Amino acid sequence: MLAKRIITCLDIKDGRAVKGINFLNLRDAGNPVEMAKFYSENGADELVFLDISATEERRKTLADLVLKVAETISIPFTVGGGISSVEDVEILLKNGADKVSLNTSAVKNPKLITELAAKFGSQCIVVAIDAKQLHDEWIVHLLGGKVATKINLFHWAREVENRGAGEILFTSMDHDGTKNGFANIALTKLSEEVKIPLIASGGAGNINHFVDVFDEGKADAALAASVFHYKEISILELKSELKRNQIPVRL
Amino acid sequence: MKIVIIDYGAGNIQSIKFAFKRMGVEAILSxxxxxxxxxxxxxxxGVGEAxxxxxxxxxxxxxTVIPTLSQPVLGICLGMQLLCNSSKExxxxxxxxxxxxVKKFEGNIKVPQIGWNNISNLKSQLFEGIPENEFMYSVHSFYAPLCAEAIATSEYGIQYASALQKNNFYxxxxxxxxxxxxxxxxxSNFLNINSKK
Incomplete structure (x- = not known):
């Protein structure tokens, strides 16, 4: 039976790990390769590296980091942040990333999804969608949630599926950083709209939130950062509790 | 022991090279x-389209070279599928x-299957010392149905063959x-398989 996945996200800036709180107020949280090793040995099913650097060297710094991570860990990992071309993806996959995640670049140029899926296969193309509710409608946001679009979340989810994305990573900006639980109603609706796996992100605060996101939210995977980074939740304890609640996990 | 990873421009082969490196053995791409x-x-x-x-x-x-090989060969993911008779892909x-x-997953399940699924009904030296129902990571939309050559099975909507063996081919x-x-x-088991060569 396919297990529900627990994914840890590491925000990366200039080759170092940081943790954004509500996408603001960054603070340094360690060496990303060491963190990756720790998580891969302590129950994480997958890792996501989200690069937020803005320097000219960012491409090379990120490619170097990906190579070091691939050398070190033996679980799958996804790399995202600023990916906007076939060449960007080629370098990251060649250096050992299993998947790449697109966000703003996919909204600005949806054909990129089609192109990447055709060249590298859907299995390695994740589309990350940040959205929040505006006047009762879920609206896609760009640039880490700062800029609103006019695009409806569910329409966009269907389009990225049709264009060949292999997975959707959905972050609710309304829930992110609140520690009040995931956006289970929107997630359930998403899972009715698309047939590709859904990763839920934003809102994890305690173990029950994870039980709910799988039971009520019908998510295939749940992603969190700070609750794991600040050791508020241990992944192994979380998984034991999920198992006790009859949710299939890899333990 | 000389380990060669066949490099024909299909997918993430760096990871396999690194996996052997972590075991202290060198594998070359060729x-x-x-x-x-x-x-x-x-x-x-093999990763990508069939x-x-x-x-x-x-x-x-x-x-034409691969089917004539007599030493142990391990096909992974699409590599395994290409060793089958045909693929719907x-x-x-x-x-x-x-x-x-090889067929495509259908029905009320998410496709591709992405994540950790357990492997059962283990046979062959490849799984020596591996307990039943251990979780392995898979990413695929197509699968090999149960057949005489299955040496492991998994369940995703249906039961399918998650590993195959015929003679020196795995x-x-x-x-x-x-x-x-x-x-x-x-x-490591694959490296330790007894073989004539």
Whole structure:
């Protein structure tokens, strides 16, 4: 039976790990390769590296980091942040990333999804969608949630599926950083709209939130950062509790 | 021991090389027929689309070399599928080592299957010391149905063959190189398989 996945996200800036709180107020949280090793040995099913650097060297710094991570860990990992071309993806996959995640670049140029899926296969193309509710409608946001679009979340989810994305990573900006639980109603609706796996992100605060996101939210995977980074939740304890609640996990 | 990973431009082969490196063994990437024939162990990887990958193999002539190999060969993911009779993906003719036709997942399940699924009904030296129902990481939309050559099975909507063996040819649908310690054990078992060569 396919297990529900627990994914840890590491925000990366200039080759170092940081943790954004509500996408603001960054603070340094360690060496990303060491963190990756720790998580891969302590129950994480997958890792996501989200690069937020803005320097000219960012491409090379990120490619170097990906190579070091691939050398070190033996679980799958996804790399995202600023990916906007076939060449960007080629370098990251060649250096050992299993998947790449697109966000703003996919909204600005949806054909990129089609192109990447055709060249590298859907299995390695994740589309990350940040959205929040505006006047009762879920609206896609760009640039880490700062800029609103006019695009409806569910329409966009269907389009990225049709264009060949292999997975959707959905972050609710309304829930992110609140520690009040995931956006289970929107997630359930998403899972009715698309047939590709859904990763839920934003809102994890305690173990029950994870039980709910799988039971009520019908998510295939749940992603969190700070609750794991600040050791508020241990992944192994979380998984034991999920198992006790009859949710299939890899333990 | 000389380990060759067949490099025909299909997918993430760096990870397999690194998995062996973590075990303290070096694997080389090669598309040379000579080098492949002389290897003690051969890894036949594959990520991407079946007909495109098969085209690449044909172009290099490797499609006629691989079926003649006598040393242990391990096909991974699409590599395993290309060793089957055929695949529905792009209506591809395979190399016909495993007598089974690869189909697409259908029904009320998410496709692709992405994540950790357990492997059961384990047979063969490849799984020596591996307990039943261990979790392995897989990413795929197509699968090999249950058949006489199945040496492991998994469930995703239906029961399917998650590993196959015929003589010196082994195939796994999952990615041992991405499946933590258990995956590394399977790769190590593959290196330890008794073989004539």
């Amino acid at each position: 598309d040379s027929k000579e080098e492949i024939r002389q290897a003690d162990r051969i890894i036949f990887p 007909s495109y990958a098969m085209q690449k193999l044909k172009k290099s002539g490797l499609d 792009g209506n591809t003719q395979g190399m016909g080592i495993f007598n089974v036709d 195939g796994v649908q999952f990615h041992p190189e991405k499946s933590s310690k258990v995956g590394a054990q399977i790769l």
